Amino acid sequence: QVTKLVRDAAKSGDFVDVDEFQHADAFERTSDRPAPYNAYTTGAKIRQVGGSDKVDVSALKFGDAPSGGTDAASVTVALGEPLKYDYDAAKTAYHRSYGGGTKTNDASGGEVMPENVVVIKTDVNEIPGTADAAGAPSVDFRSTGSGEVVILRDGKRFEGTWSRQGSEMYAFRDASGATLLLRPGLTWMHIVSTTTDVR
Numbered sequence: 217q218v219t220k221l222v223r224d225a226a227k228s229g230d231f232v233d234v235d236e237f238q239h240a241d242a243f244e245r246t247s248d249r250p251a252p253y254n255a256y257t258t259g260a261k262i263r264q265v266g267g268s269d270k271v272d273v274s275a276l277k278f279g280d281a282p283s284g285g286t287d288a289a290s291v292t293v294a295l296g297e298p299l300k301y302d303y304d305a306a307k308t309a310y311h312r313s314y315g316g317g318t319k320t321n322d323a324s325g326g327e328v329m330p331e332n333v334v335v336i337k338t339d340v341n342e343i344p345g346t347a348d349a350a351g352a353p354s355v356d357f358r359s360t361g362s363g364e365v366v367i368l369r370d371g372k373r374f375e376g377t378w379s380r381q382g383s384e385m386y387a388f389r390d391a392s393g394a395t396l397l398l399r400p401g402l403t404w405m406h407i408v409s410t411t412t413d414v415r
Contacts, residue, residue, distance in 0.1 A: 230383050232269045239265045246322070256322070274385035279397035282390060285372035293335060293406060294413040301333050303371040309401065310368065331401030333368040336378050336386065340409045357407050366414045369399045 226233035236243045242261040246254045293299040301310040309329035312319050319328040339358040346354035365378040365388050376390040388396040 225383070229271060231271055231273070232266045234262050234265045241265075248322075276385055276403060277387070277395055277397050278400045281370050281372070281399070282374055282394065282396050284390065285374045287371065288368060288373035289371055291333070291366075291368055291373060292415055293408065294415070295408070299406075301368060303368075304329065305371060308370065308399070310404075312404070329402070330404035331369065332398040332403040334386075334388070334398070334403060334405045335366040335412075335414050336405065336407045337364040337366075337410045337412065338407060339363075359407070363410065365396075367396055367398070 223233075225231065234242060236255055242265045243255050243257045245251065246256065248254065289303045291301050293301075295314075297315040299312070299314045301312055303310055307329060309331045310333055311327065311329060320326060321328055341356050341358075342353040343356050344353075348354075360380050360382065362377055362379040365376055367374040367376070367388060374390065374396050376388055376396050378386050378388055380386045388398075390396055
């Protein structure tokens with residue numbers, strides 16, 4: 217069902233489809249983890265395979281820090297295992313730890329440190345008839361409409377609302393309706409249940 221939605225969106229021009237099945241040469245697999253979690257590519261390879269095909273896409277909005285916010289040097293997202301972000305003022309980015317380990321770039325070996333962390337809260341529902349062999353069902357995350365958002369940047373926590381229509385990019389606003397801009401740099405987004413604790 218999901219695959220059909222993706223294929224149909226590509227055919228209608230919502231995006232350029234550069235998948236591993238049709239463009240195997242653009243991908244490579246490593247031996248350090250099992251498939252399908254070991255497939256990698258690069259921006260250069262994707263652009264080469266995509267050729268001259270182009271689509272207009274909306275983008276996240278970046279700029280100066282919004283006013284307000286609360287100091288938050290450390291924030292935990294309550295997932296299966298606690299996901300923790302610790303702010304590093306010298307690097308103006310966040311150390312990320314999950315299950316006790318940090319995230320590293322497999323190519324460079326360096327730590328992956330996002331300048332922004334965005335936690336989008338939304339409705340999550342099981343999709344009937346999609347359970348795998350272990351009994352775990354697929355779930356549907358509502359990705360349009362609006363809901364609560366928590367944004368971390370510059371060592372501060374900003375709370376507001378997210379909104380999105382169709383295939384547009386997410387927009388973030390504070391309680392007054394002003395746009396919550398992100399710091400230019402790497403942005404890590406988490407889409408979680410409305411009941412997920414962010415503390």
